[in-house]
Amino acid sequence: QVQLVESGGGLVQAGGSLRLSCVASGSIFSIDDMGWYRQAPGKQRELVATITSEGITNYADSVKGRATISRDNAKTTVYLQMNGLKSEDTAVYYCKAKVTTKQWSTTWFLYWGQGTQVTVSS
Numbered sequence: 001q002v003q004l005v006e007s008g009g010g011l012v013q014a015g016g017s018l019r020l021s022c023v024a025s026g027s028i029f030s031i032d033d034m035g036w037y038r039q040a041p042g043k044q045r046e047l048v049a050t051i052t053s054e055g056i057t058n059y060a061d062s063v064k065g066r067a068t069i070s071r072d073n074a075k076t077t078v079y080l081q082m083n084g085l086k087s088e089d090t091a092v093y094y095c096k097a098k099v100t101t102k103q104w105s106t107t108w109f110l111y112w113g114q115g116t117q118v119t120v121s122s
Contacts (some may be wrong), residue, residue: 001026001027001101002024002025002026002027002028002099002101002109002111003024003086003099003111003113004018004022004023004024004095004096004097004109004111004112004114005022005025005027005113005114006022006093006094006113006115006116007020007021007022007023007055007116008020008021008116009093009116009117009118010088010107010117011119011120011121012118012120012121013084013121014086014087014120014121014122015084015085015119016085016120017037017082017083018081018082018085019078019079019080019081019082019086019117020079020080020081020082020093020095020099020102020116020118021078021079021096022034022077022078022079022095022113023075023076023077023082024038024076024077024097024099025076025109026101027049027074027101027102027103027106028076028099028100028101028102029098029099029100029101029102030099030105031053031073031076031097031098031099032052032053032097032098032099032108033050033051033053033080033097033098034051034053034071034095034096034097034098035048035049035050035051035069035095035096035097036048036069036078036080036093036094036095036096037043037093037094037096038090038091038092038093038094038118039088039091039092039094040088040090040091040092041085041117043091044055045094046060046077047060048063048067048069048080048093049063049069049077049080050068050069051069051071052110053073055071058071061099062088063082063084063089064067066082066083066084066085066094066109067079067080067081068081069077069081076096078097082095082118085118085120086120087120087121087122088120089118089120090118090119090120091118092114092115092116092117092118093113093115093118094115094118095113096110096111096112096113096114096116097110097111098110099111106107
């Protein structure tokens with residue numbers, strides 16, 4: 001089995017910064033793309049940022065210039081650094097990873113973390 005565990009969320013004031021972390025563990029054979037998504041109350045889950053195994057990044061327009069996604073393949077970890085936080089950044093942030101397991105090494109599966117709450121106060 002594979003699990004993704006997020007950490008780093010919390011309550012911050014507008015203009016502040018947070019660094020979210022997501023660690024993948026379990027019977028992992030390989031990890032391809034990883035990413036961060038968020039969901040605010042009453043809204044659909046939306047993409048925040050993604051990063052490929054080669055390091056190619058993609059950002060939502062709403063966070064461009066304020067967010068940086070990175071990964072440490074040796075630690076099977078993906079990070080999201082967010083600066084200049086705004087009230088509209090308040091949401092539950094979820095980590096996603098495209099993974100093959102040792103048992104099913106020829107098939108890709110998408111795994112999601114449990115989410116971490118980010119609340120930005122005005």
